[in-house]
Amino acid sequence: MNRQLPPKAERHRHFGSVEPIEGLKPKEKEKMPDLQNKPDDYYFPIQKVGISKVKYPVMIESALVPTTQTTTAEFAMTTSLDAEFKGINMSRLTEQLHLFFQTHLLSIETLREFSAILAREMKQKASNVTVTFPWFFTKTSPSMNKEGMAHADVTLDVSFNEETGYTSKITLVAAVTTLCPCSKEISEYSAHNQRGFVTMSAIVDDHADVDWKQALLEAAESNASSILYPVLKRPDEKAVTEHAYENPRFVEDLVRLVASDLYENEAIRAFEIECRNEESIHQHDAIAQLSFSKEK
Numbered sequence: 001m002n003r004q005l006p007p008k009a010e011r012h013r014h015f016g017s018v019e020p021i022e023g024l025k026p027k028e029k030e031k032m033p034d035l036q037n038k039p040d041d042y043y044f045p046i047q048k049v050g051i052s053k054v055k056y057p058v059m060i061e062s063a064l065v066p067t068t069q070t071t072t073a074e075f076a077m078t079t080s081l082d083a084e085f086k087g088i089n090m091s092r093l094t095e096q097l098h099l100f101f102q103t104h105l106l107s108i109e110t111l112r113e114f115s116a117i118l119a120r121e122m123k124q125k126a127s128n129v130t131v132t133f134p135w136f137f138t139k140t141s142p143s144m145n146k147e148g149m150a151h152a153d154v155t156l157d158v159s160f161n162e163e164t165g166y167t168s169k170i171t172l173v174a175a176v177t178t179l180c181p182c183s184k185e186i187s188e189y190s191a192h193n194q195r196g197f198v199t200m201s202a203i204v205d206d207h208a209d210v211d212w213k214q215a216l217l218e219a220a221e222s223n224a225s226s227i228l229y230p231v232l233k234r235p236d237e238k239a240v241t242e243h244a245y246e247n248p249r250f251v252e253d254l255v256r257l258v259a260s261d262l263y264e265n266e267a268i269r270a271f272e273i274e275c276r277n278e279e280s281i282h283q284h285d286a287i288a289q290l291s292f293s294k295e296k
């Protein structure tokens, strides 16, 4: 093609763009009706209203190397809404997010502060912030000490309530290897094994000085048949294969063993664990779920 195209504005018109109209409605913010803040009887209070799937870059700290890192987080931010308010001022959620996380690290402590800001800005009694992000950590192979980068998905979930205070929950999904005890027992040689996903959610004491990401990762990895590694040479591969064979686990075994570690951690008040094995001898998954509260 070799032709002179019309100017850009003309091209836009050609494809349907039109001039803006003068219009009758006010253009100044002060003259615009504020529907959200129109007091009336709107029948029901709402427990959670806000926005989700907000992507924002954040800095986090880690007990494992790299000890500080930037990652991309996905936020959901909500507040409660009393029955006499029509709506929340939604723009304030992303406004406050940008103001706050430009200068703050992401942690349970800063989320507590941020959740209280959201409730205050929205003039409501309760708020919730849920943030999911990939957390990265280096892993060294068991025999040859070859280093690489692994990751786990972390969710921090902090609720604020004017009357009851804060609740902090952390969820981590760790990928591990599980080797089937039954297969090991019945077979002349070998045993089927697979990648298992351990999802752990813990309600934690707000003031405990713990890197919860590391604590939950350790609970999953130390009880699995084997850990996953980014780099494995032949001596490493032999080591992980044999380690898995020495530590066979059903999904039931793994949720119970992880539960034992979380139970022993005094700063954890309640927990939920799911182990999901993507079975290598089936098309379906094997799952086990366990929940426990120390407060009952």
Ligand SMILES: Nc1nc2c(ncn2[C@@H]2O[C@H](COP(=O)(O)OP(=O)(O)OP(=O)(O)O)[C@@H](O)[C@H]2O)c(=O)[nH]1
Residues within 6 Å of the ligand: 029, 034, 036, 087, 088, 089, 090, 091, 092
């Ligand atoms: N409450 C509510 N807001 C919505 C909804 N859908 C979109 N909006 C948002 O309404 C926002 C504009 O409203 P406000 O945040 O109240 O804006 P404002 O009143 O000029 O802001 P302030 O000066 O902080 O009061 C925009 O950010 C829209 O995204 C909805 O379903 N409910």
